[in-house]
Amino acid sequence: MGRVLVTVTVHDRKYLIDAILFDKDGTLIDFASLWLAWLDALLDTLGETVAVPIQRSDLASAVGADLISRTHDAGGPLAVGSNSEVRLVLAQRLYMSGLRWEQACAAVESASRIVDTWLSEEALIDPAAGVLDFIGQARELGVRMGVVTADDQDRTLRHLHLLGLQDSIEVVIGADTVSSGKPDPEGVLLACRRLGVAPERTLLVGDTSSDMAAATAAGLATGIRLGGAGPDDELLFSGNGSIPLHRVERFEEVSITP
Structure with a gap:
């Protein structure tokens, strides 16, 4: 696919870019719909298998x-x-509460495996509000897109398929494909290399300060944080960073034009 430059506008500031990277959980996927349900099931199963x-x-x-x-x-x-x-x-929390370390580790691993065999991700996964329209518009304009996530590679590919995004996202960088996850920029820079795009012509959309720190360290055009302010990102958003960062509540606050 050839390079196509488009203009992304956020808060009246324009960026000429040819690629967008996304976090997955909380950005592409509604976080609570999947991961709070997963934690619910994990803790229920843990309580059934160990005191x-x-x-x-x-x-x-x-x-x-x-x-x-x-x-x-x-x-x-x-x-x-x-x-x-x-x-x-x-x-670790179970160990600190009195279980032997090997018992605590085995209990959590066993409960996780049990949950993964029956939890229906297809029934639980909901796309984040506005994300499918945003990605559809970006794809129509020829924007290159990738995902950089703290989740595992295989699970991420499965989630993209369930969202119907497998044909829109060209590159996926999971936590198990890099030595250091976000806020380290390794995964972001690897995604840029695999897409064949320059970091300074790339933006990252995420929902945590770790996403914004990774975007800053990688020297991207900008980082866009969904969900507004967090308690731990005051320094990042102080205006003194090496790249501009933005907070938005919805994807609709970001526009893409040729």
Whole structure:
């Protein structure tokens, strides 16, 4: 595919770009629809397979989630960590509560495998509001697109298929394909190389400060954070960074024109 430059406008600022990179969870996929349901199922299964010496709510809190209010910390392990990192945090919390380390690790791994065999991702996955129209418009204009995610490569490819985006996203960089995940820029720069695009003609859309830090470190044209301000990104958005960053609530606040 040849290079096609388009203009992306956000907050009245224009960027000439030929590629867009996306985070997956919370950006392409509605976070709560999948990952809070997954955590619900994991903790239920864990409680059925081992005598858990800690409250369920405390385990959820350890990975940055509140399953009562159905909210999550955008900077917590569930939001920005890999699946294996989330399992490790849960195992550590169980260990600190009295289980032997090997018992804690085995219990979490076993519960995760059980959940993965029956949890219906197809029934749970909802696209983030506005994302399908946004990607459809970008594809019509010939924009190159990729995904850089903290999730595993195979699961990400499966999720893109369930969203119907497998033909729009050319490159996928999962956490298991790089040595360092976001906020390290390794995955972002690898995606640019595989797309054959210059970082300075690329933007990243994500929902966490880790996404914006990776965009900044990679020297992208800009980073766009969905969902507004986070408690941990004041320095990034101070205006003193090496690239401009933007906060938006919806994809509709970003326009793409030839």
